[in-house]
Amino acid sequence: MAKPIGAVCNIDCNYCYYLSKQDLLEYKKGCSPEMDEVMLEQYIKNYMEGQNTPEIIFSWQGGEPTMLGLDYFKKIVELQTKYQPSGVKISNDLQTNGTLLDEKWSAFLAEHNFLVGLSIDGPQMLHDAYRTNRAGRGTHKQVMKAVELLHKHNVSFATLTCVNNLTSKNPLEVYRFLRDEVRSPQMQFIPIVEQKTFRTDAPQTGSSSQQLRQGDKRLIPGNSNSIMEPWCVSDEAWGNFLIAIFDEWVQKDIGKVFVQYFEASVETWMGRKNPLCTLGSLCGKGLAMEPNGDVFSCDHYVYPEYKIGNIDTDSLEEMAYSKRQQEFGFAKSRTLTSQCQQCDYQFACYGECPKNRFIKTRSGEPGLNYLCAGWKKFFSHADRALAYILRATGNPVAHGKYSDQMIRTANSAQGAGFNPKF
Ligand code: SF4
Numbered sequence: 001m002a003k004p005i006g007a008v009c010n011i012d013c014n015y016c017y018y019l020s021k022q023d024l025l026e027y028k029k030g031c032s033p034e035m036d037e038v039m040l041e042q043y044i045k046n047y048m049e050g051q052n053t054p055e056i057i058f059s060w061q062g063g064e065p066t067m068l069g070l071d072y073f074k075k076i077v078e079l080q081t082k083y084q085p086s087g088v089k090i091s092n093d094l095q096t097n098g099t100l101l102d103e104k105w106s107a108f109l110a111e112h113n114f115l116v117g118l119s120i121d122g123p124q125m126l127h128d129a130y131r132t133n134r135a136g137r138g139t140h141k142q143v144m145k146a147v148e149l150l151h152k153h154n155v156s157f158a159t160l161t162c163v164n165n166l167t168s169k170n171p172l173e174v175y176r177f178l179r180d181e182v183r184s185p186q187m188q189f190i191p192i193v194e195q196k197t198f199r200t201d202a203p204q205t206g207s208s209s210q211q212l213r214q215g216d217k218r219l220i221p222g223n224s225n226s227i228m229e230p231w232c233v234s235d236e237a238w239g240n241f242l243i244a245i246f247d248e249w250v251q252k253d254i255g256k257v258f259v260q261y262f263e264a265s266v267e268t269w270m271g272r273k274n275p276l277c278t279l280g281s282l283c284g285k286g287l288a289m290e291p292n293g294d295v296f297s298c299d300h301y302v303y304p305e306y307k308i309g310n311i312d313t314d315s316l317e318e319m320a321y322s323k324r325q326q327e328f329g330f331a332k333s334r335t336l337t338s339q340c341q342q343c344d345y346q347f348a349c350y351g352e353c354p355k356n357r358f359i360k361t362r363s364g365e366p367g368l369n370y371l372c373a374g375w376k377k378f379f380s381h382a383d384r385a386l387a388y389i390l391r392a393t394g395n396p397v398a399h400g401k402y403s404d405q406m407i408r409t410a411n412s413a414q415g416a417g418f419n420p421k422f
């Protein structure tokens with residue numbers, strides 16, 4: 001994941017986890033916030049040389065990468081063509097807040113088959129609560145203009161919606177707006193989880209003995225002595241948000257509306273690997289690179305402690321396969337709490353993203369995920385419906401309380417005919 005403009009952004013969302021990186025990273029001290037052309041070319045060449053796959057996918061993020069201007073992205077495509085190995089397809093993803101997209105941008109994105117990730121938090125009132133420009137005004141109107149342009153030019157896009165203290169309490173308003181007004185081809189939801197110390201402290205560097213236990217009131221955002229930023233989603237609200245949308249999706253929209261978490265759940269229940277890093281067994285496949293060439297273990301670990309090299313001096317391939325990066329990747333499964341190891345839904349969750357593992361289990365073991373209670377509530381709610389969907393479509397049910405194996409065991413114990421209905 002390349003960040004050619006680092007954390008620089010034209011808007012100022014209250015809950016952004018990245019804006020504070022401008023103060024944390026070395027490029028503030030006299031370096032340009034933009035990746036210069038020499039570095040850009042070096043990156044594109046280095047990135048292509050490190051891969052032997054039939055498709056090479058570039059991901060461009062920020063900050064707000066469209067602030068670099070259209071000519072910068074034309075240069076990117078030109079350099080990609082220059083170094084493109086024969087027979088290899090090049091693809092690009094671009095994450096944007098949409099406010100700078102116009103006809104020319106949209107035509108360019110369509111022509112070069114960019115997949116656009118568009119940040120939008122739902123209807124105007126919910127979106128504008130946090131997604132404001134520097135004058136404090138909401139950006140919803142501009143983003144909806146971008147939605148129309150993306151549809152008009154047939155640009156492939158997905159919506160990225162932050163689930164915070166407000167959106168989490170209005171799940172159906174958010175979902176129906178994305179479905180009916182935005183006509184989102186793919187919905188992605190991101191839980192907003194930040195401790196008050198997130199601007200300076202890297203995840204998992206605090207003392208584990210200081211962690212609060214699951215259920216402690218100080219973990220609830222908005223409580224007077226909470227350790228969480230007030231805009232965060234609570235564990236409970238996260239579970240309720242997913243459940244409300246899942247129920248509507250199952251009843252009305254299955255097969256028509258793509259909700260990334262639900263599609264991933266269907267795959268996981270079927271016995272396939274989870275396509276999402278946050279719910280899979282491994283970390284470390286998405287390195288993040290800043291404009292000065294510094295490379296970090298993950299976009300959520302852009303802190304000095306997690307810098308693994310610089311493309312000026314190290315090859316991306318070596319960094320990606322370095323011992324340090326492998327340890328980072330395998331730690332996701334190796335450091336699961338015993339609560340996770342015994343959990344009925346470990347196969348679907350794997351303790352979720354390690355950046356959110358900063359609480360203790362009720363029995364006092366550190367390293368549990370802050371969202372655990374919400375995830376468990378959602379998985380146990382969705383379990384039966386997911387099994388039903390798979391069985392009804394002739395697929396195996398590899399996991400969960402209604403798996404093929406569980407049904408066989410129940411049948412042999414209770415006599416044939418046990419068949420849980422949805
Ligand atoms: S730290 Fe989180 S976001 Fe990064 S690779 Fe691991 S699960 Fe994914």
Ligand code: SF4
Pocket residue numbers: 339340341343344345346349350351352368369371372373375376
């Ligand atoms: S639901 Fe909770 S206990 Fe289960 S794997 Fe996820 S974080 Fe661990």
